[in-house]
Amino acid sequence: MILHPAIVALVIVSFLMTVMSLSGAFFGIRIIRRWDLTSGSEEQLLLERRTYLISTILSYVFVFEIGSLFLFIYTADSLHTLFVGAMCAAGALYVDPYGYPTFLLKILNVILAGLWLIVNYVDNRACDYPLIRKKYALLLVLAPLILAESIVQTLYFTQMKADVITSCCGSLFSSGGSGVSSDIAAVPAKAAMVGFYLVFTLTFLSGAVYWLRGKLGGLFSFASGLFFLVSCVSFISFISLYIYELPTHHCPFCVLQREYGYIGYILYATLLTGVVAGLGVGVLMPFAGIGSLAGSLPLIQKRLTLLCLVSYLLFTGVSIYRMVITDFTLGLL
Amino acid sequence: MIRLLNVRKGFNLGKSNEFIAVGGVTLAMEANRVTVLKGPSGSGKTTLLSLIGCMARPTSGRITLQNGLLGGRSFSGGKDTPEVEVTSLPERFLTEIRRRTFGFIFQQFNLVKGITVLENVMLPAYPLGEKHGVVMKRALALLEMFGLAERASARVEWLSGGEAQRVAIARALMNDPPVIIADEPTAHLDSKLSLEFMEIIARLKDEGRTAIIASHDPLVYNAPMVDRVIAVRDGLLDGDGQ
Amino acid sequence: MASWIEKNRSILDFTLSSLLRRKGKNLSLLVVYTLVVFMLGSAMFLTQAMKREAALILKDAPEIVVQRLLGGRYDPIPVDYVKKIREIRGVISAGPRLWGYYYDPVAGANYTLMVPRNGAPAREKIIIGNGISRTRILYRGDIISFRGSDGIARNFTVEGEISPESELVSSDLILMAEADFRGLFGFPAALATDIVVTVRNPKELLTIAGKVAELLPDTRPIIRDQMVRTYDSVFDWRGGIVVVLLMMALLAFVIFAWEKASGLSADEKREIGVLKAIGWETSDVIAVKAYEGMLVSFFSFTIGLLAAYGHVFFFSAFLFVPALKGWSVLYPDFRITPFVDPYQVAVLFFLTVVPYTVATIVPSWRAAIIDPDSVMRS
Numbered sequence: 001m002i003l004h005p006a007i008v009a010l011v012i013v014s015f016l017m018t019v020m021s022l023s024g025a026f027f028g029i030r031i032i033r034r035w036d037l038t039s040g041s042e043e044q045l046l047l048e049r050r051t052y053l054i055s056t057i058l059s060y061v062f063v064f065e066i067g068s069l070f071l072f073i074y075t076a077d078s079l080h081t082l083f084v085g086a087m088c089a090a091g092a093l094y095v096d097p098y099g100y101p102t103f104l105l106k107i108l109n110v111i112l113a114g115l116w117l118i119v120n121y122v123d124n125r126a127c128d129y130p131l132i133r134k135k136y137a138l139l140l141v142l143a144p145l146i147l148a149e150s151i152v153q154t155l156y157f158t159q160m161k162a163d164v165i166t167s168c169c170g171s172l173f174s175s176g177g178s179g180v181s182s183d184i185a186a187v188p189a190k191a192a193m194v195g196f197y198l199v200f201t202l203t204f205l206s207g208a209v210y211w212l213r214g215k216l217g218g219l220f221s222f223a224s225g226l227f228f229l230v231s232c233v234s235f236i237s238f239i240s241l242y243i244y245e246l247p248t249h250h251c252p253f254c255v256l257q258r259e260y261g262y263i264g265y266i267l268y269a270t271l272l273t274g275v276v277a278g279l280g281v282g283v284l285m286p287f288a289g290i291g292s293l294a295g296s297l298p299l300i301q302k303r304l305t306l307l308c309l310v311s312y313l314l315f316t317g318v319s320i321y322r323m324v325i326t327d328f329t330l331g332l333l
Numbered sequence: 334m335i336r337l338l339n340v341r342k343g344f345n346l347g348k349s350n351e352f353i354a355v356g357g358v359t360l361a362m363e364a365n366r367v368t369v370l371k372g373p374s375g376s377g378k379t380t381l382l383s384l385i386g387c388m389a390r391p392t393s394g395r396i397t398l399q400n401g402l403l404g405g406r407s408f409s410g411g412k413d414t415p416e417v418e419v420t421s422l423p424e425r426f427l428t429e430i431r432r433r434t435f436g437f438i439f440q441q442f443n444l445v446k447g448i449t450v451l452e453n454v455m456l457p458a459y460p461l462g463e464k465h466g467v468v469m470k471r472a473l474a475l476l477e478m479f480g481l482a483e484r485a486s487a488r489v490e491w492l493s494g495g496e497a498q499r500v501a502i503a504r505a506l507m508n509d510p511p512v513i514i515a516d517e518p519t520a521h522l523d524s525k526l527s528l529e530f531m532e533i534i535a536r537l538k539d540e541g542r543t544a545i546i547a548s549h550d551p552l553v554y555n556a557p558m559v560d561r562v563i564a565v566r567d568g569l570l571d572g573d574g575q
Numbered sequence: 576m577a578s579w580i581e582k583n584r585s586i587l588d589f590t591l592s593s594l595l596r597r598k599g600k601n602l603s604l605l606v607v608y609t610l611v612v613f614m615l616g617s618a619m620f621l622t623q624a625m626k627r628e629a630a631l632i633l634k635d636a637p638e639i640v641v642q643r644l645l646g647g648r649y650d651p652i653p654v655d656y657v658k659k660i661r662e663i664r665g666v667i668s669a670g671p672r673l674w675g676y677y678y679d680p681v682a683g684a685n686y687t688l689m690v691p692r693n694g695a696p697a698r699e700k701i702i703i704g705n706g707i708s709r710t711r712i713l714y715r716g717d718i719i720s721f722r723g724s725d726g727i728a729r730n731f732t733v734e735g736e737i738s739p740e741s742e743l744v745s746s747d748l749i750l751m752a753e754a755d756f757r758g759l760f761g762f763p764a765a766l767a768t769d770i771v772v773t774v775r776n777p778k779e780l781l782t783i784a785g786k787v788a789e790l791l792p793d794t795r796p797i798i799r800d801q802m803v804r805t806y807d808s809v810f811d812w813r814g815g816i817v818v819v820l821l822m823m824a825l826l827a828f829v830i831f832a833w834e835k836a837s838g839l840s841a842d843e844k845r846e847i848g849v850l851k852a853i854g855w856e857t858s859d860v861i862a863v864k865a866y867e868g869m870l871v872s873f874f875s876f877t878i879g880l881l882a883a884y885g886h887v888f889f890f891s892a893f894l895f896v897p898a899l900k901g902w903s904v905l906y907p908d909f910r911i912t913p914f915v916d917p918y919q920v921a922v923l924f925f926l927t928v929v930p931y932t933v934a935t936i937v938p939s940w941r942a943a944i945i946d947p948d949s950v951m952r953s
Contacts, residue, residue, distance in 0.1 A: 003815025009925040383948035432854035459585040462578030
């Protein structure tokens with residue numbers, strides 16, 4: 001195994017997060033089985049106190065997951081020199097079959113942790129913890145995923161052998177090759193553009209309707225999730241081309257480097273914020289009927305909608321800006 | 334009005350050192366009155382006090398607060414009920430109520446050492462998120478009222494017994510609570526300071542506040558402004574006194 | 576929103592004053608924390624800087640070096656292989672290189688003797704590297720004697736020193752004329768040490784190297800990238816070993832931090848009890864503890880980081896150099912070019928601040944759940 005300090009750091013952080021979320025999940029099982037708000041027993045008081053611990057833990061997990069996502073990409077990038085044919089992180093992730101799954105799991109866990117924090121926030125606004133069991137059921141889904149991410153990440157680092165010939169992102173994301181990634185790039189830029197703008201409009205309109213009138217919330221949430229996926233595809237398909245000013249450079253990781261003004265961070269941040277906020281609205285929809293939440297829920301959902309729309313607007317704005325100011329053209333726009 | 338309905342509080346239930354501090358108390362306290370809980374140490378009056386003051390949850394039974402006492406804030410899903418049951422409220426709501434409803438004066442004053450008098454008085458207001466300047470002005474006004482304005486920047490360790498007592502009272506009044514709760518307030522005071530304390534209580538009653546005091550000091554429960562004396566023994570009430 | 580900001584401001588105020596009130600307890604933690612950051616930071620900065628240094632130097636290395644193997648071992652290569660290599664399509668130039676090692680019993684060190692392609696000194700004159708100059712106290716005009724493979728001593732006059740900028744690679748280097756070199760080592764005229772090749776298109780390196788190996792089966796072509804990768808791996812590996820060793824220190828630090836956070840004095844417990852009693856929530860006290868941790872982390876991390884930077888780049892990492900440079904008699908005396916990027920700082924952060932924070936989560940929570948009526952009961 002390559003003993004790079006960054007790898008040690010990532011493994012340690014993943015280990016810590018796994019321990020934290022698994023212990024949270026175990027307490028969660030107890031809470032699901034024994035929670036009874038009306039009882040003044042000492043056990044109930046203990047459980048209530050425990051929820052503070054788990055909320056604190058999950059907040060930290062969320063923050064560290066985001067950090068480890070970027071650290072992971074950066075590490076993959078700095079390791080690319082050890083592999084023939086890898087020009088950046090995209091190639092380094094392809095070195096063994098665990099690279100991309102780690103990346104995807106990290107993104108999934110960021111989103112799930114964010115959603116958990118939203119549900120937790122709403123639950124705490126009501127005076128009878130109406131969502132307590134559902135919340136910890138969600139944790140029982142998230143904790144194993146964090147464990148899986150840890151394992152897959154460790155496998156990625158232990159299975160990689162330096163000097164292995166691998167595809168650089170040129171051949172990985174080019175239309176000629178095979179495999180998932182090249183299928184994405186193979187989406188013709190024009191079709192991807194149309195899809196991108198269409199879904200953006202749908203999201204924006206349904207979001208505006210929901211914010212003003214309180215209707216179409218479900219549609220908006222679905223659209224926001226769809227926009228997240230479409231944006232990922234679109235970025236690889238055409239947005240990246242404009243930022244790199246090369247018709248063949250589709251890589252979603254190089255954009256985090258200094259040479260491109262670290263613009264990748266804005267794109268990632270806005271996209272992740274948007275999808276967590278947008279999906280949050282949908283996740284909260286089933287709880288609209290609960291009495292104790294009647295006062296606070298609609299307002300929270302509206303705020304999330306606003307956050308989602310602003311984030312997505314920023315993402316689209318920055319992307320379009322980069323597409324407009326460059327001399328490079330695909331003959332489209 | 335604060336109402337307790339068959340309230341019990343036990344510790345270490347089911348274990349060998351099981352201890353029932355309060356065993357089935359039903360009580361109704363009226364607003365704008367001075368009530369004294371009289372009883373020897375170990376009688377459970379302190380536990381009763383902490384239950385009334387929303388500091389602890391009862392093992393069984395119900396506690397309700399009059400909505401008016403809460404300064405108009407309702408906690409039961411937006412409905413405007415005259416009484417709010419606080420028995421099963423989660424901690425953050427209970428603490429919210431406690432902050433705005435009750436002011437506490439402890440037996441040993443319990444001022445935070447190492448910070449100034451002014452900061453001590455301001456502490457209860459920190460979680461409410463008001464502007465720092467506003468909070469400081471209010472605190473200074475309270476210190477004025479008790480003649481402690483010049484001692485505002487003094488360390489609490491340098492205060493005399495009487496001064497400390499008045500700082501503790503000022504702190505209790507920081508969030509303008511309708512109810513004052515005092516636990517053995519005169520235990521460490523001489524007769525002169527004890528009488529002064531009761532006079533302050535009378536003043537607070539004139540302002541429209543309620544006072545609930547736990548004490549086994551005759552100076553307290555025999556004071557003229559006391560409206561009602563409740564005897565507590567072994568976790569149960571011992572008849573009603575006037 | 577504004578009230579949230581005000582509330583956190585007040586809590587932060589209180590946290591700051593609370594930390595200053597307990598200087599003694601927090602000082603030991605700060606010192607240990609800073610030390611851990613310093614050690615890990617130094618190890619990382621040094622490895623990364625040296626990696627970069629090596630990469631910069633290797634940038635000028637030849638693209639392909641062709642060596643001859645005899646029985647799996649390195650052997651001098653016939654000079655007429657050069658003609659054959661030149662004929663391969665894509666090769667711009669190919670030329671023989673002459674260099675070797677000379678053991679000097681006086682200094683107990685190995686020197687690298689080399690015949691440069693351009694600017695070789697005249698007969699019986701040499702240009703020496705700074706390490707040799709210092710060890711043998713040789714300066715311009717001095718004479719040094721080398722014993723050839725035929726047993727005869729030859730005298731060489733020092734013509735000059737190699738410029739100090741490249742001291743990392745040239746410290747033990749001696750440049751001499753070709754005839755002197757061949758005479759000293761008994762190197763036949765038909766042989767060279769190896770052959771360096773430059774190609775037109777860097778993308779073709781692998782193919783051309785393949786063709787060389789095919790054409791001349793007793794040779795081994797080495798591509799520059801492979802060298803860079805190997806050096807990178809070695810530095811990474813060495814840096815990683817140091818980091819892993821420091822894991823023990825990190826673990827001890829984490830346990831220490833946990834103990835400190837858990838060990839509340841009776842005074843502190845009482846203070847929290849009072850706060851809870853006068854209306855502070857559990858989450859408010861958790862916030863106090865979190866801010867405490869953040870402030871401690873901020874100071875320790877910053878000071879440790881700056882100290883590590885100074886240690887590596889101003890004092891040449893005097894504490895670590897032996898482990899990372901390997902054994903050699905001639906230490907180059909050079910200033911490592913400062914090279915720190917946000918990525919390294921982030922890695923350091925994840926190695927130190929994150930474990931510390933996690934260690935304090937449960938103790939902070941335990942402190943925060945002190946019952947509000949605890950001050951009444953005691």
